[in-house]
Amino acid sequence: MQLRHVFSLLLLAAAPALAQELASPSGGWNRRGQVDQSAQAGVAYPYSPIDRGAQVNRSMIKGKIAASRDKRVRHQLIVNGNPMPLLTDSSGYYARPYRFGAGSNSVELRTPQGKSMRRIQFYEADRSSAQPVIRVICSWDDPDSEIDMHIITPDGQHAWWAGPVLKTGGGLDTDSVDGPGPEMFTLASPMRGNYHVYINYWGKLGDNGYHFDETGRRKQIITARITLVFNENTPREKRESMVLPLRSIGDLKLVKSFLY
Structure with a gap:
């Protein structure tokens, strides 16, 4: 016990x-x-x-x-x-x-x-579970909107809601579909190279599920906060936060490219 x-x-x-x-x-x-x-x-x-x-x-x-x-x-x-x-x-x-x-x-x-x-x-x-070395967290300010996070790794792998697990380990471990996030990407043993972080304004949520009708929206512009955390919970922890506006369904934005 x-x-x-x-x-x-x-x-x-x-x-x-x-x-x-x-x-x-x-x-x-x-x-x-x-x-x-x-x-x-x-x-x-x-x-x-x-x-x-x-x-x-x-x-x-x-x-x-x-x-x-x-x-x-x-x-x-x-x-x-x-x-x-x-x-x-x-x-x-x-x-x-x-x-x-x-x-x-x-x-x-x-x-x-x-x-x-x-x-x-x-x-x-x-x-x-190994300590997170790279973590990316996305949240947003509109409960009626669904935002997806996409990560491209140095070897060309693509982590997203339809393929969250990377062959080399890690991936999207929290994919929220019921409110303003969070969505979270975590790597414990990241490979060296360039990473690319994207967000996609995927759709809206109504009484009958998700849809793509923008009429009657309550917020004309929604904002997403993306936070990059390196070596979380260690003396070497570093973080960077960005806030991006999203104006219409289908918006796809490159949030950050970084070299690890």
Whole structure:
């Protein structure tokens, strides 16, 4: 039987008028097998997350907040310093997938005004998965839009939703199709050479599923945030974030080419 050491949560004071809950992952000393609940995830916005390709060993960030009355502003979820818009269902519940690396990790809830509501710090002790060396994270600000991330590797492989797993290991390990992301690309043993990161404004989401009708859209321009993280959770960690506007379905943009 595995021993589980549970430490106290690091909780920041919340505004009295805001009900908030950050139920998972738990704080303290965790192992991936104990916090990965993706197969049982039942709450998301607007549909339950689906596993696709290499989406294994991921953890669900779950909880409940008092939704803002102003739908134009969103709470934020800050995961290891990566900000993402946080959407809820009609009752205020949320669930977002994330693949945590070994070592120290943090999850924080913030109000639309940027005030910290609650923060959990935990240590991922499972070393069976290699530490991420290259990670690319994409999120966007429109729950009715679907954005796909595409990565071209130095040997010409193409990681995308229809082919997420690379022959050399790694790939897209979180492909969100139910809200503003995240989509995540991870490599533990990257080959040397040039990498190219693209995003594609694929379509819209309506009551009957995805479609390509742009009439009646609520946002004329949506923005995507792409974050590149190198050597995550190590003293050599470096990161770079970019925000790109997307104006119409079909937009395909080169976000970044970089040499590793």
